[in-house]
Amino acid sequence: MIYLQHGPMWKPKTEDLLDKQLVNGIIWDPREENIERINMVRKENSNYNRISNVVDLKWFYKQFPNSTMKNLESLDYFPDTIIDRNYFRDIEEVKSKVKKMVEFQEKMNVTEFLSPSLYMASFNERIIDRLFDVDDLFYEFVKKSGKEIILSLIIHESAFDNDTYMKEFIDDISNYIGKYTGVYLVIDRDNSSTIRHSFSETRLANVLKFIYSFKKMKFKVIMGYTGIESINYMAVGADIIATGWFYSLRRFNRLEKGLEEYSNMGRAKKRYLSLNLLSELTIDDNIQSIPSEQKSELYKLIFNGNSLDEEIKTQAYELIPMKNTFIQYFEGMNELNSKFDEIEEVEDKLFELENMINNAIKNVDIYNEKRQGIGSITKKHLLDYLNAIKKFKEENYI
């Protein structure tokens, strides 16, 4: 299933996606919008209530002294002080905030409860004990609600450099079997790679192991802030992929998301998600600049048969509405997701994924070979994924 990761400038885009039935749920971000407006919009449009509505509380913003809180500032479940280890000494204070988080979610009439998350830079941080204390408290408040209860985690991707502490963490999470029904995982992606969608193979293999472990424990797994790399998550059994229209909603990065001071938001390019190439192509450079004589051959390689294809073929770049590219992205993601949904066993899903990636690599090679004077497409991310899958399979005897 695909959930929409709520973000800025949301209403028309969200309603388009709802109209076209391209999302099965929304993960609201109270940092980007106030609850009154969200509730009002939901009241006006019944489409919102056909799907799951959950809220990512973003409690971890208060762990960072210089974070940009935006709408979170006015929410009463945030303490006045920074959340650090000292903060947790006042148990009554913590309890009262956890209670307020539950009330907040009740006010939003969520379909599933999401626990508050604390930012983890690694798996052996002391904050983890406090996170579990908060999770225990949260569970006590919502256990009689009759709704699903999802454990929320946000972890920096470098934590996945090795799996020693990760295994202990997984063992700790097993204590929540029978209490929490699922896990919502956000990976704070490293900003060092300039190549879109690339992912260190070791880290990705460990992320896959992490998801696979949760699935073995029968947790529902929701992967937050994901993009095309989510095909890997789908293949190891993640149930829900949450993604959004902007790149910042498809990839969580602590700088871009205002946890630390940062400003670098360029104008987004219009892109096309090609399933044959498993890449996001820039519509102007990678598609519309293809010389006429190569169009028929390369178009076959690029297009998925989505609503946007004709527009790209016939319209000038400037005339293609950005929102249509978002719709195309969601169409593509849904197509990918249903491919994996139809397959039951993880090993078969991985087999399918490897085939898809190998085909995509071949197609990227053909594209790059044939292109004349147009930008090449990278296959770095595809090779990363293949290596990570290989490593994951070896380590898990699949």
Next chain:
Amino acid sequence: MRKIDKVIETIIEILKQSNLKICSYSKLNVRSGQNKTIVCITIEDEKEYILKIVDVTPEEMMLENEDKEINEAIKFEIISLSQRIFNELEMSKKCPNLPQIRMIGDSFYKYIIFKDKAFMYYIEEKIEGSMLSYKDNYTIQEVISFIEQMAINIKIMSENGYIHRDIKPNNIIENNGKYNLIDGGICKRIEDDENITVAGYRIGTTRYLAPEQESVSANMKWTFQTDLYPVGIIATEMFVPKTRHLPHKDIRDIQIVAKEWFENDNSEASKILFKKIVANLLNEVKALRSNSIDEFIVELEKVKEVIK
């Protein structure tokens, strides 16, 4: 005559007086707990039984003069030292897969004070067969059968609220391909918290310990998953003779074990057994071995079907 032989003789006499018609007895030369003596007894018109005599002498008692009366403090110590046996007896009563205890008069156990020593003794059903000692080669089917029988044993214990915590070849009796568990001396009731006060305490026999037993914390939650791990090690040692000699550290390294396993037999059936079953049993993370013992048995059934 050694002191323990005198003790045996005295106990046999007591048993005879309590209407047990013992025709013969013989001390078994088996390795068991350091304070335990095992005697095989034959009761007229009945089968053989095992008489277990456990030394529960408190240190203070050995310093006492043998003529002195045993005071309350020493009695308390004796009972404390018997705790492990109480657990075992309790577990046997609840778990029909384990050797059953035969009553001695109106009690499941008795004490005997012999000079400066205190012994607790009880009679247990004798399981036919001998302690598991590996033969040269096992087929895949034999290994699966072993895992299945162990899983059923674990299921029975788990359903009755117990885990064994000391599954090892010495605690498995084999008889023509049938495997029975014995000696629940360090068993634990699942619902009880670990009652130790010192973290880092080890419980069980080192080579076959599940990783979580290597350093037990005071809030340790025991589950059937702990009993699955040694089944994985024993199954490996059965199927891959070379692993029987692997050092402790290596037998617990799944990468090394996998390499040895596939070198030993690279057939499709062997791969399936390892990947679908043994790798799960040997998972370092307790929670990932299996979600439930029933689920594990179902998975094993599937594997049996595939490699039939």
